[in-house]
Amino acid sequence: MTTFPVDDMGLVHRDSVLRVGLADKHLAAAVREGRLKRLRAGTYLLTTPSSPEHRHRLRVVASTQPDTVVSHHSAAVLHGFAMLRPAFERVHTTSGSSAGGRISRTRHMHAGPLDDVDVVGHDRLLVTSAARTAVDVACHGDFDQALVVFDSALRGGVEAVDLAAEVAGRRRRGIGVARRALAVADGSSASVGESWSRAQMITAGLPIPVLQRERRLSGRRIITDFDWDDRLVGEFDGQIKYGRLLAPGQRIEDVIADEKAREDLLRWSDRMVIRWVWAQLVRREVVGLIRPWLDRLERV
Template sequence: MIDDEPLPLLVRVPSLGSDSREATRLRRAASAGRWRRLHPGSYVRADEWDALTPRRRHVLMVESALGRTGARHAVSHLSAAALLRTPVLGDWPDRVHVTDPDALGPQSTVALVKHQGPLEDDEVSSLRGVRLTTPARTAADLALGTRSLEEVTVVLDDLLHRELTTKEAVLASLDRRPRARGQAGARRALAFADGRSDSAGESRTRVLLHRLGAPVPVLQRRFELGRGRWDPHVDFWFPDQGCVLEFDGVSKYTQSRWRGSLTPEQVVVKEKLREDAIRRQADVRAFVRCTAWHLGDPRRLRSLLESAGVPCSR
């Protein structure tokens, strides 16, 4: 098992047995939509595949491709991010990414994208028996790529927040490849990253605040709610404007991971009481919430901020 939860069973047929009765049965079942072919000779039940999250689908693809990787290959880039349970923006790749220190150049097959580059022993770790790049090397690889600041920040913030790596470790990985393309952008993204952001939504909001030219907010500010009670934190605090900004993700209300034993209705009531208590603070003059809808268009977030007295210079 290479994920934190059991994955569907992969059924494999040897390449030498591609004309066997079992191989023929699986090909026909895949054509009929009952099974899904991940790689040549590797199949999973279609209903079990459909039930997986996008990240766990890619993890299953990594498991399917392991027989095609060499002894010195390490799962890397977005594929390593999937194994590390790191959120990413956009789609997961349809092929598994590995780094091959012996490759003469980038190579691609039906199952793999092979990245060329040096790979030191201390840049490789093991997760449930799978060789993959360390969190620091994974972060550096993705930061060096052509991904946007928003995409890189989501990855970096998450790895820093969960204390899987540090800025110093990522910087050391970048320093090992001084001539790699994308160094300037990677270092800017690393300087901007902040492990106090504890969700992809907060990271995206932080990037958009930066692009809008909003004042730099205080992250995870706590307020005393009276009788010795402290609010765990608010996402963003603009002290000069007395404004609290919270990113409101749907998962807070729908996923048991976040709401615990509370019903969605109870979470709504709890959030309302918490907001009322924060609004009563003497230095709080505004409390606003943004959602993924606001992040989809900078004009929406700008309008929300300006209505709360937070200026935007861009």
């Protein structure tokens, strides 16, 4: 099997391939076999498994001209923001004026003004600022999506005052959704699943829980995802979450066993623990899981 030279982004460039003695026929064969994907003339992507975010980032870097401003979901990937149902079908850019928006098979040019403070440099590309990017994504989604991206932006160090100024300074479609989500955004939320869980709770009118509450039980430091009155604990379970907890040489089975021991400590301290997974978020079952226990707390 032919081995191609790749750059530090994982991209294959025709000129580099020719320099190592390979030919166009090798590139063509790899494309036919599905081992390479052509991004633009002379630039290819290895089709080895990777995350959707990583693949989209490569598309953005490979297909964007230096004078084009990357925006919306594409800029969010470059800033490292987590998103719910991101629009990765096309590379997103902004025209810089109120006109000029257009959509093609591979690109979405958004119409919209760009001030100097709205544009920053990022790995040889022009990208909308972190605050502008988060608000753009929020305005193009529903409340759940807006809360997820705002939580992520705050978690990543974007200042709440900058997000508030960006929201206050714009009149545009979706700004009401963005304003509502920003009012309850919290950088303590540790993942997309936790933010989406909270969005569903807020929409349903449930009491807003304390996030990432820390306590010590039997000499052990325990942090919980959601806490109501130090009596009810909610935990979002996801494979990504468990993967983050892995220490070098540790198996995911070990982490799950440790989580069970952690839950036992919480239960023995007279706290109720309820758990849910991604599929229950998709099916909108989480509120129905939590509400009966909150009602029970009110009666006790």
